[in-house]
Amino acid sequence: MIAHLPFISIDVHARPAIVKLVLASLALLLAITALRFGTYPLSTDTILRHLFIGGDGIERVIVIEHRLPRILVAVGAGMAVGLAGALFQTMLRNPLASPDWIGFTPGASFGALLAMYLTGGHIILGALAGTFVAATIVLGHSMQGGLNIQRLIIIGIGANLTIAAGADLLLARVDLLTAADMAKWLVGSLNGRDWTDVALIWVGLAVLLPLALWLEFPLRTMMLTDDVARGQGIAVSATRIWVAITGVLLVALGVCVAGPLPFVAFLCGPIAKALEGGSRPALFSAALIGAIVVLAADYIARLTPLVQLPAGVFTALIGGPYLLWLLVTMARKGRIT
């Protein structure tokens, strides 16, 4: 259906729009639930009062300093990581090609770990540096008259192995208590997030989300083959580079604030595509699904009484089996590449 707005006519398809609306509502609902219910009992009145009027005391701490930033970071990180995953999957034309295993996410987490080890802080810088080094090496060596996708995947897998060895080496070099803290971090956690993390992820998203959505247009055309896209006048190489840069930044930001949450980057793209139907990349829906998954995982992590595991364990529990099931069914249908 064509929506006629002043100056612009937009071709709006019903189903994707409905899907996005539903997902956004779901995310909002989940966020509100997570804000309202937790281990510390609070009434709706109290929460609303602290949110909009202000107050002090422990209740304010729980609402404003603990739950709200944590939820906002979960949504932001989930969107960033889901988006990054969908971007790479679309660009590489393979639902299995996720930044998790072409070395970017491991690069980010290893960089942060190294920064923690060497300086005891500077996690942001470490994550950014790690992602950039990994991305430069992997992308750089995949360039050969444009981005050679096959090369990218293989070098990425090799990078994964090497970086994992580096992280293991680090774990073995420190004393056991520090290793235990590091091991926690290697799984992805939203504990202790504060407003600086919120600012970081949302400022990043403010820039990168529109960029990614704008890139969806050329990406859509590139989904078949390069020739078709070129025929339509799309600068294939330049688009790929922009997609790569956007994806890398999103990954770095996501890891900075939430650690390397397993499988989120992978899951969102295929689910979004399946929901929206058709063959569109469904980037925004993927972002929303990422937000929902991370929010849900963190909420479950928060609610488990007395034994607090990091959110990453739950994204792994959700994502791992799903991934395996998806792979087996895809294999049966012969749809892996």
Next chain:
Amino acid sequence: MLKHVGIAVLVSTMLAGAARADFPVSIPHAFGTTDVPARPDRVVSISLIGHDFLLALGVTPIALRKWYGTDPYGVWPWAQDDLGDATPVVMQGEIDVEQIALLKPDLIIAQWSGMSQSEYRILSMIAPTLGPKPGAGDYGTPWQDMLRRIGMATGTLDQAEEIVSGLDNRFAEFRDSQSNWQGTTATMAWSGSVGAYTRHDLRGQFLEALGFVIPQAIEDLAGSNEFYATIAAEDYSPLDVDALFWLDTGGQAAKLQALPLRFTTRAYHEGREIHIDPLLSAALSHSSPQSLHFALDAVVPLIEAAMDGDPATPVPTSLAAGIAP
């Protein structure tokens, strides 16, 4: 007349003692300063070993954070008597802010806990939170300082000092009674990929408190990691000590028997190896007042059997573990 003066002096001394203000107290730490306004009633410990310290001072925490093991309430055997009938809430894993807030604490003990700056920020808004001593890193502060700081925060500094001097005396007694062992070398090592603790680690400090000297070779090997050194597979010369403690965290006796080079060491031949079972290893790792007393009780007779240099008098635990010569 004299009687009245005497009574006045007595009464004023008592009053003076009672009026000495323990509170409010300000304790600086790595993340800021903890201001405790009054003697705390409800103490929550998120320190992995903080409950030991609190119980030693006669303060029962309403909630504690378990480190590892399967003991009731996460309290190891050496502190169970101090726990008594109390039933604290047991937390585990990451720091659960809402659970802690729910308990309405007056004081949160957070030394030796892996707490981050942002977690401190939130916790300190709930209750005064005692962070780690500045300068030593979260896990590097000596136990005496940790105990004194908890003592200050809970108004039990006197007991803390008593405990510290009690243990110091015990170590000193040991050093004096075994003066012929002073200056001899010892090390705490583990098998698998063989390594040994340096004097920067609390287990190395335990040995030094007993009067032993950790060989310089181990300090040299430690490199970038100050807490322990990895021993080369082909060169066990740094392990040439007068008392060799093998820390076993579970099932490692068989591994020890599979180290071929071990059978050439002087420590093996002269029966100077002391096998430390998992419980004793845990006591040494905890390095709290009760665990140190426990460790000393257990380890002193073992050292006596080891230090005579005569394999005919086996060290009981090494014999039991099957690693004695």
Next chain:
Amino acid sequence: MTVLADPHPPARRQRALFRILILVAVLTVCAIFLGYQTRGFSDVASAIFSYDPTSADDVVLRDIRIPRIIGALLGGAALGASGALLQAMTRNPLADPGILGVNAGAAVGVVLSIIILGITNPAQYVWSALIGCAVTSTLVFLIGGSKNANPMRLLIAGATVMVVSLAAIRAILLLSRQTLDTYRFWVLGGLDGVTYDMVLALAPFLVAGAVLTVVCSFWLNALVLGVEMARGLGLRIWLVQLTTLVAVVLLCGATVSMAGPVAFVGLISAHIARGFAGGDAKWLVLLSACLGAALLLGADLIGRLAMFGGNMQAGVMSAIIGGPVLIWMVRRQWPTHT
């Protein structure tokens, strides 16, 4: 690939084999003499002929270096052979047990056995490593497919399984302090602590794997002629693939339980071997096995030298060196088309 004009005449292969065997011999001799401290000929002689169990020198030579050398040779050969088998079977020059998630599966098996059964002695990991290997290999081949549609498929399936395994391992490590403590040293991969008993215990698996390898390499040669031809010769494709998989699992499972996860050895040795062996699977496997032995032995030797503190694990070295080598290989592999 056509088999019309064989650019690799037999003489060349034999020469290559000869040279590689010399290399292995030289490395073995070096490995005996070199290490944390260099030993002389008389030391070696006395260690072998007049062994004194109280002499540290003799023990180092006879009970540490020699079993370690044997372990490195056998393990390296196993890895090299596995890499060659996988590459021949999948016609994918980048197949390697590490990349296909085989090592990761073994690691999961080991972690589970540590946390559930409390096993901390590496010599006892073999069954859990084997089962873990078997599970992941089966998964990878189920997913990656046995039809030679696209070589990417297998690699991506392997990477996926590797990521799942790694996530599972990291989550498990959070639950148990002791598991973390045992695992983080084991995972670096190394021949530290290899003894004669360990080698003997693993020998049956290695021998079984070797036998199957020989059988497979003959069959794989037939497959090169094309699937139809092979069927005409009475060969069941699925049987070939299954046997190859079982051989790889046996070889890699045994190697991982002895030496921890070591990546890239199979990849590199098979790649070099292909330069001499061409398409003949028998020669590919043989040369790759010998090269693998040389590689692992070399890595272990360097790790034992004093300049690295005498304890640099072979697995770490292979991962750090293997990464750049993989990049170099990939650049050569796809130089022309997108």
